[in-house]
């Protein structure tokens with residue numbers, strides 16, 4: 001289960017105000033459970049854990065295994081909630097430099113012509129044995145019309161149609177059940193399709209085919225991930241302490257005028273996850289003039305950058321740290337014959353231990369600098385615990401945003417840039 005450590009945070013608030021905030025958090029939790037809050041037709045991310053669909057998990061895992069056998073490159077084409085979750089889990093669990101299975105690339109999450117041009121060149125470059133690359137494409141868009149994704153999809157699929165005879169098996173679409181341009185294309189071309197349930201919004205969709213197919217193609221056991229989330233769901237239905245504590249604390253910080261939640265980790269493997277929480281929180285709480293800006297920091301890298309600001313800049317922030325208790329690797333500092341580099345005192349020490357000391361020192365320093373730090377702790381970095389962490393964050397986000405009296409499930413502000421952009425592009 002997910003552990004929330006508030007030891008370095010509670011000193012910033014009074015006991016009595018925390019108790020009141022816990023009561024508010026409890027009311028917000030009841031709204032989530034009873035479906036009586038705003039946006040209550042978007043609670044499918046809970047429904048799918050209450051009634052797991054094993055047949056669909058199985059279909060996805062079997063399809064992914066076939067893709068893994070045949071593909072050299074698997075492209076995930078989507079933006080926002082249609083790609084951040086898959087990217088987070090794949091980056092967390094796959095080994096850097098040395099992953100087995102197809103190379104997983106992302107497209108459709110921005111509009112860089114240079115990126116797409118180079119991607120197309122890369123796809124068309126034969127492998128070292130001279131054979132052409134075997135490319136699969138998963139286009140993911142609930143609305144089926146998001147411009148970034150649609151443009152990348154058009155570009156890649158045009159080439160795939162010209163290049164592959166079996167293109168229908170290579171393009172997989174994940175979208176809403178009906179409607180949208182993408183559904184028309186699927187009907188015309190006969191691509192295989194996965195459905196995003198109507199009652200689940202993009203940023204809450206990582207445990208639907210949106211995230212599960214790419215994660216499974218990444219070689220990660222989606223059953224374990226999914227049932228990790230189910231176990232956290234079942235746990236938090238009966239024991240809400242961790243989720244209420246963290247949402248109550250965030251709420252009090254917001255109320256006291258704190259503007260930023262710096263979301264960081266000393267495990268680079270969890271940076272993708274931090275970006276997933278940034279998107280989840282940002283689109284959920286940032287409306288009606290509300291919200292803590294979710295800023296991501298990767299440590300210890302960013303201690304040599306925005307660390308300075310966290311330590312001594314404007315005092316308007318709190319910090320959330322993702323912590324993994326057990327060592328992710330047993331790699332240690334190599335022993336060498338001379339001590340010219342003056343690192344002999346670290347001979348043979350695990351990098352994990354050194355990193356832990358950096359973390360403890362940083363928490364202490366930030367605390368002394370007036371920044372409350374909340375630690376969200378998992379014991380091990382594995383699929384089961386990441387599944388737990390996903391649900392913990394989804395529920396915490398819904399509860400905390402309800403405490404602000406805001407709808408956590410819409411994103412009306414996202415339309416503004418689209419309308420201005422379409423006007424400039426002359427879209428009718």
Ligand code: PA5
Pocket residue numbers: 079080081082140141142143144145146149201202203204283411414
């Ligand atoms: O959370 C959300 O709803 C958004 O971030 C969407 O996921 C994002 O805008 C992409 O939308 P779509 O899947 O419709 O292309």
